[in-house]
Amino acid sequence: MPLYHNDDQAMLADTARGFIAEEGNIAKQLRHWRDRDCKDGFGHGLWKQMAEMGFTGMLVDEADGGLGMGHVEAGIVLEEIGRNLTPSPFLTSSVLAATALKHGSDDLKGRYLPGLITGDSVFAVAIDETAKHRPERITTRAEKSGNGFKLSGAKSFVIQGASADMIVVAARTSGADDDADGITLFAVPKDAAGMSHDAVRLVDSSMATHTKFDGVELDGDAVIGEIDGGRAVLDAMLLAGRVGAAAEGVGVARGAMDMTVDYLKQRKQFGKLIGEFQALQHRASHLYSEVEIARAVTIKAQQLLDGGSANAELMASVAKAKVAKTARLAVQEGVQMHGGIGMTDEYDIGLYMKRDRALAEFLGDAYYHANRVAELSGY
Amino acid sequence: MADLENFRAETRAWLEANCPPEMREPVRGEDDIYWGGRNATFKNDAQKAWLEACVAKGYTVPMWPKEYGGAGLSAPEAKVLREEMGRINARPPLSSFGIWMLGPALLHFGTEGQKQRFLNEIARGEIRWCQGYSEPGSGSDLVSLQTFGEDKGDHWVVNGQKIWTSYADQADWIFCLVRTDKENKYGGITFMLFDMASEGVTTKPIKLISGSSPFCETFFDNVSVPKSYGDDVPAYVGTINRGWDVAKYLLGHEREMISGADGGERAAAIGAAMKRHAAKTGDDIDPVLRAELAMFDVDALAYAAMGEKFLDEIKVGKAHPAQPNMMKYAGTELNKRRHELVMAVGGSRALEWESEATENGKPSKAWLRTKANSIEGGTSEVMLNVIAKRILDLPGA
Numbered sequence: 001m002p003l004y005h006n007d008d009q010a011m012l013a014d015t016a017r018g019f020i021a022e023e024g025n026i027a028k029q030l031r032h033w034r035d036r037d038c039k040d041g042f043g044h045g046l047w048k049q050m051a052e053m054g055f056t057g058m059l060v061d062e063a064d065g066g067l068g069m070g071h072v073e074a075g076i077v078l079e080e081i082g083r084n085l086t087p088s089p090f091l092t093s094s095v096l097a098a099t100a101l102k103h104g105s106d107d108l109k110g111r112y113l114p115g116l117i118t119g120d121s122v123f124a125v126a127i128d129e130t131a132k133h134r135p136e137r138i139t140t141r142a143e144k145s146g147n148g149f150k151l152s153g154a155k156s157f158v159i160q161g162a163s164a165d166m167i168v169v170a171a172r173t174s175g176a177d178d179d180a181d182g183i184t185l186f187a188v189p190k191d192a193a194g195m196s197h198d199a200v201r202l203v204d205s206s207m208a209t210h211t212k213f214d215g216v217e218l219d220g221d222a223v224i225g226e227i228d229g230g231r232a233v234l235d236a237m238l239l240a241g242r243v244g245a246a247a248e249g250v251g252v253a254r255g256a257m258d259m260t261v262d263y264l265k266q267r268k269q270f271g272k273l274i275g276e277f278q279a280l281q282h283r284a285s286h287l288y289s290e291v292e293i294a295r296a297v298t299i300k301a302q303q304l305l306d307g308g309s310a311n312a313e314l315m316a317s318v319a320k321a322k323v324a325k326t327a328r329l330a331v332q333e334g335v336q337m338h339g340g341i342g343m344t345d346e347y348d349i350g351l352y353m354k355r356d357r358a359l360a361e362f363l364g365d366a367y368y369h370a371n372r373v374a375e376l377s378g379y
Numbered sequence: 380m381a382d383l384e385n386f387r388a389e390t391r392a393w394l395e396a397n398c399p400p401e402m403r404e405p406v407r408g409e410d411d412i413y414w415g416g417r418n419a420t421f422k423n424d425a426q427k428a429w430l431e432a433c434v435a436k437g438y439t440v441p442m443w444p445k446e447y448g449g450a451g452l453s454a455p456e457a458k459v460l461r462e463e464m465g466r467i468n469a470r471p472p473l474s475s476f477g478i479w480m481l482g483p484a485l486l487h488f489g490t491e492g493q494k495q496r497f498l499n500e501i502a503r504g505e506i507r508w509c510q511g512y513s514e515p516g517s518g519s520d521l522v523s524l525q526t527f528g529e530d531k532g533d534h535w536v537v538n539g540q541k542i543w544t545s546y547a548d549q550a551d552w553i554f555c556l557v558r559t560d561k562e563n564k565y566g567g568i569t570f571m572l573f574d575m576a577s578e579g580v581t582t583k584p585i586k587l588i589s590g591s592s593p594f595c596e597t598f599f600d601n602v603s604v605p606k607s608y609g610d611d612v613p614a615y616v617g618t619i620n621r622g623w624d625v626a627k628y629l630l631g632h633e634r635e636m637i638s639g640a641d642g643g644e645r646a647a648a649i650g651a652a653m654k655r656h657a658a659k660t661g662d663d664i665d666p667v668l669r670a671e672l673a674m675f676d677v678d679a680l681a682y683a684a685m686g687e688k689f690l691d692e693i694k695v696g697k698a699h700p701a702q703p704n705m706m707k708y709a710g711t712e713l714n715k716r717r718h719e720l721v722m723a724v725g726g727s728r729a730l731e732w733e734s735e736a737t738e739n740g741k742p743s744k745a746w747l748r749t750k751a752n753s754i755e756g757g758t759s760e761v762m763l764n765v766i767a768k769r770i771l772d773l774p775g776a
Contacts, residue, residue: 003688004697261771276775278764284773285766289709296688297681315680322681366677367670373680374673379654379664 001307003299009072015053016080023049024086026348033087034205040163041207042087044119050077050090051119059098059240064113066098070306071240075247075298082251083258085348085355087206089122091244092159097123099240100168100185103225103233108187112166124164125237126155126188126211133364135170135238137178140213142171142186149173149223151186151194151216159362161209162197165190169213170234173227183230185237186222193217204354239313242320242363243305246298249323249359253291253330256352260284260334263349267339280337287333294319294326314376321369324360331356386456390463397432401425402470407738412474416507417551430504433472440478440502443486447494448502454694476545477501477508481554484570484616484629492611497572509575511541511555511597512626519761521556521630522564522623526599528557528571535559535571537579537602543755547582547595550575557604560620569615570622573604589747590732590740631703633756648676649717653724660728668723675713675720682713701769708762711752718746 005013023029023046033043050056055077060066067073074095081088093116101109115121127135140153151171161167167188175182188195194216197209225233261284264275274280301319304312331353335342342349360366402425406412410422413430421427433439436450441457443449452460482501485493500506517523526539537557547553552574560567575582579602582595607613617625650672657664664672689706692698722729725742732740753759767773 002691002695003684004692004695261773265772265774273774275773281767281771281773282760282763284771285705285708285763288766288771289705292705293678293681293685293709296685299688300684315684318677318680318684321674321677325677366674370670370673370677373648373676374650374669377648377651377676379650379669379672 001303003296003303005072005076009076012073013076013080016055016077019049019053020077020080020084020086024081024084024088026085026351030085030087030205030351039199039207041160041201041205042089042163044122046086047089047122048119050088051117055090056094056119057098057113057117059094060113060117061102064109065117066113071243071302072299072306074244075302078244078247079251079254082248082253082355082359083255085204085252085255085351089124089160089164091241091248092125092164093121093123095244096125096237096241097166097168100125100224100233100237101187103185103236104187105221107221108224112187115165121165122160122163124158124161124167125241126158126161126167126169127234127238127363128157129153129155131156133361133368135234136180138170138172138183139177140169140171142173142184142218144173145217148217148219149184149186151188151213151218154210154212156208156210157362158197158209158211160207161211162199162207167195167211168224168237170230171213173230175228180231182228183234184227185224185230185233186218187224188213188216188218188222202358204351204358206358235313238363239305239316242316242369243298243301243312245359245363246294246301246316246319246323249320249327249356250291250295250298252352252356252359253294253323253327256327256330256334256349256356257284257287257291259349259352260287260330260337263338274337283333283337287330290326290329294323297322314373317364317369317372317376320364321366321373324366324369327356328360328366383455383459387459387463390460393436394463394467394469397429397436398464398467398469399425399428402429402472403468404470405468406470411470413472413504414507414546414549415473415475415477415504416549417505418549419504419507429470430472434503437502439473439504440482440498443482443498443502447486447498449498473504475501475504475507476510476550477506480510480629480633481508481572483632484554484625487628488617488625490611490613492609493613493616496608496612506551507546507549509544509547509550509553509597511544511547511553513541513543515540515542515596519758521626522568524556524558524568526555526557527561528559528569528604530559531603533607534603534605535569537571537573537599537604539599541597541599542585542594544582544595544597545593547575547597548584553580553597554616556622556626563620565623567620568622568626569619570617570625571604571615573602573614577602577604579603587747588750589744630757631700648680649720650676653720657724660726662724662726664724668720672720672724675716679713679717682709685709699770701765704757704762704765705770707756708753708759708766711749712759714752715749718742718749722746 029043054067057066058069059074062068081090129139142149142151169186169188171184172182173184194214196212199207199209202208267274298319301315304315334349335353338349341347413426438450440449441452441460445451478501485497514524528535528537555571557569557571558567559569579600581598585592585594605614653672654664689698721742729742731737
């Protein structure tokens with residue numbers, strides 16, 4: 001498969017780009033909700049509009065009412081979300097939770113997928129238990145109780161945890177904390193008794209929670225996939241999420257780069273446009289190269305994932321790490337080249353820096369994924 | 380698709396029958412590479428047989444038309460051939476600047492007479508070419524070249540000096556940029572072809588930090604270059620005084636080649652290989668070095684994906700025309716970093732300049748050689764200038 005978009009994908013990219021630039025732009029969404037101290041950190045109206053565009057259920061199988069599209073297509077939407085810093089539950093709901101639900105029972109799918117497709121529901125995922133992403137170790141426990149389970153433990157960095165209608169929770173049903181096996185995934189509904197959220201606003205104005213599970217009682221049908229056999233589902237969900245986060249990061253990098261290159265063409269200093277200075281030209285050209293490379297490996301990872309390739313996991317980690325490094329470069333160069341104005345809240349470039357920081361941390365940073373690349377390569 | 384699979388099966392059978400076992404070994408030294416030319420000698424019968432088989436089939440230049448010595452393969456077929464040759468580690472039958480550089484220029488700008496004569500000679504490895512571009516003092520400002528050809532009606536008298544002419548001392552002919560109009564910087568250069576045996580041509584090898592080098596200084600002292608070698612065979616490519624167009628076209632081609640874009644696998648992960656190497660020599664890899672290897676592999680694997688994307692896009696005309704500059708910049712910087720890591724993993728062993736274990740300093744010589752990657756074919760700084768100007772459209776660039 002050639003490493004560029006086919007005609008259908010190019011058309012989707014045009015549509016997504018126009019729509020998100022119009023409806024999901026920084027003034028209309030990120031600044032709007034931030035300045036109102038919105039408790040959700042995103043707008044439900046836009047989520048409904050995204051449903052009308054067919055975006056919300058694009059990864060859901062056609063048999064379940066979705067569009068049955070792939071990660072290349074989801075990546076197209078995510079790149080535009082990244083470019084416009086659009087606060088949206090797309091990555092957590094339409095990519096991560098939707099991937100988990102693919103492994104769920106018909107009953108679970110019937111309960112949750114229609115809401116996702118219509119944009120009436122948003123979902124969150126609860127994986128991390130420490131400040132750094134470490135899904136190899138799961139300590140949250142779910143013990144058998146009657147027909148169901150009793151869930152105890154705590155999760156952190158649950159993006160949109162307090163606004164979610166359902167949270168996908170990875171918990172341990174057997175074994176020791178570091179065991180690969182013994183994991184089970186649960187679809188925990190919003191109103192589950194014993195679940196509490198400590199919501200915090202993050203640096204990028206998004207909302208996350210520290211979520212506690214204090215003997216939360218779950219029916220047996222809350223289980224996604226196999227009891228004790230949830231690691232495979234968790235891995236599939238993480239893989240989809242990492243490739244998706246890479247796509248969003250490419251958007252962040254491109255948005256910051258475009259804004260900066262525009263600025264170099266407008267801002268005058270010492271009687272010249274600053275874009276005339278070779279020192280800045282070379283840095284901008286270097287940044288361009290890195291962004292192109294990051295974008296290429298992200299498309300590669302999306303295609304491998306869609307094709308079910310054994311190499312997808314390696315390339316997902318390469319993409320996540322490369323994008324994290326590249327987006328970091330883009331926002332840092334962006335703020336630096338904007339000079340003092342880049343430090344003001346009034347200008348958007350700083351917002352890219354904030355979003356990059358949060359996105360890079362989500363599902364593993366560049367160090368985590370470079371280490372994965374080494375491990376998967378056998379060293 | 381079925382056609383391609385048939386082609387693969389045929390190719391596999393042909394290689395099985397025609398590629399001698401000795402030619403299925405990695406290239407170990409300079410004499411394992413056959414460059415062709417009037418004075419070339421074969422290292423052994425296998426090298427000769429392999430070349431002759433490929434020439435007969437058109438496989439020294441698989442994508443060139445059949446009438447010019449090629450096999451007329453489509454891009455997907457050529458890819459299959461590359462893959463099948465790679466599968467058995469087949470050595471290239473012929474290496475030549477004629478294939479890589481002059482050939483593409485002639486295919487694009489040459490007359491029918493030039494194509495018939497020169498392309499066929501190149502495909503058969505009969506004439507070894509060198510490239511006369513760089514001059515002392517011009518460096519990356521290539522267009523400032525001073526070698527001058529004075530118009531004498533039916534011929535030019537060429538005087539001047541070229542530098543970094545790879546293998547000039549072993550080449551039969553040169554394709555050479557010569558100023559033919561001193562008033563016009565870009566519009567006063569002619570792309571000439573002439574015999575290195577011409578009176579007044581001398582060469583002198585240049586020794587580099589890696590101990591030796593393929594590079595030469597080349598001197599022209601009243602060299603007489605005819606304007607034509609026969610009916611429809613002019614001694615220049617394109618138009619007189621418009622040689623810069625040809626040079627620019629070829630530079631794009633060269634940058635693509637140096638970037639290693641046609642073989643993203645070249646940039647595959649090195650961490651695992653380095654660990655095996657370290658284990659063999661009884662060393663441990665320092666955790667900080669391991670981290671650097673991992674970060675390198677991230678960049679290298681991402682670049683390999685870019686190489687693949689670039690080739691896919693070139694095929695359908697989607698790539699930006701200045702994209703080869705980006706590939707060259709990123710690829711050569713990466714290659715330098717790779718060799719720094721190879722040296723770091725090798726430790727003191729990699730420093731051995733004259734030893735059996737290092738085959739007389741192979742790692743350190745390769746490391747030193749890569750330092751030129753970001754200089755030759757346009758420096759990294761020039762690549763960045765081109766990106767700034769032609770892709771980012773920055774002011775005054």
